[in-house]
Amino acid sequence: xxxxxxxxxxxLGKSLAKGLVAGLIGGLVATAAKAIAEKFYSTHSHGEPxxxxxEKIAGxxxxxxxxxxxxxxIHWSFGALTGAAYGALAEFYPTATAKDGxxxxxALASLTHEGALPAIGISAPPEEQTIGERTGEMASxxxxxxxxxxxxxxxxxxxx
Numbered sequence: 001x002x003x004x005x006x007x008x009x010x011x012l013g014k015s016l017a018k019g020l021v022a023g024l025i026g027g028l029v030a031t032a033a034k035a036i037a038e039k040f041y042s043t044h045s046h047g048e049p050x051x052x053x054x055e056k057i058a059g060x061x062x063x064x065x066x067x068x069x070x071x072x073x074i075h076w077s078f079g080a081l082t083g084a085a086y087g088a089l090a091e092f093y094p095t096a097t098a099k100d101g102x103x104x105x106x107a108l109a110s111l112t113h114e115g116a117l118p119a120i121g122i123s124a125p126p127e128e129q130t131i132g133e134r135t136g137e138m139a140s141x142x143x144x145x146x147x148x149x150x151x152x153x154x155x156x157x158x159x160x
Contacts, residue, residue: 018159019091020084026152027083031076034144041136049113050074052122082108083148090152097149105145106138113137 054070055062062070086104089096096104114134117123126134 014091015159016088016091018156019087019089021087022152022156022159023087023090023148024080024084025155026087026148026150027079027081028076029151030083030144030147031079033147034079034140035075037140037143038136041139049117049123053117056120056122079144083152086145086148087152087156090149091156097153101145101147101149101152102142103145104148105141105143108145109137109141113141 048071050071051062051067053074054067058066058070086096086101113123113129114126114137118125123129124133
């Protein structure tokens with residue numbers, strides 16, 4: 001069998017849809033695990049970035065009730081979407097799952113809490129964050145990545 005035929009045969013078992021679904025489910029379960037972990041290890045002494053983002057999107061100050069709903073919506077949507085993206089990437093680029101997903105979670109923390117969120121002014125820049133905030137974010141995101149990968153792997157096997 002030629003190298004091209006081997007590659008084609010290997011690619012036949014890959015499915016973008018199955019990768020997205022497996023990753024999305026993994027991201028939702030991981031979001032729950034991350035939320036539980038953050039109850040024990042507070043990561044937001046500078047305030048909730050999701051609350052600031054919600055107000056920025058709404059264009060006005062939110063009531064406590066609106067803020068609570070918006071924070072949860074952002075939190076769960078982001079977990080589901082990043083999990084789905086990870087699942088799709090893992091489907092076609094399996095080395096993305098290295099370190100059982102911990103690298104994915106830590107990269108996500110770096111991109112969000114140390115990059116995008118401070119850049120758009122809704123969280124403190126890394127140099128103003130406490131060691132507890134930074135390590136808490138890295139740890140909770142590493143957990144998010146590992147749980148996403150564990151669940152993604154199981155769901156993907158179940159999907160065939």
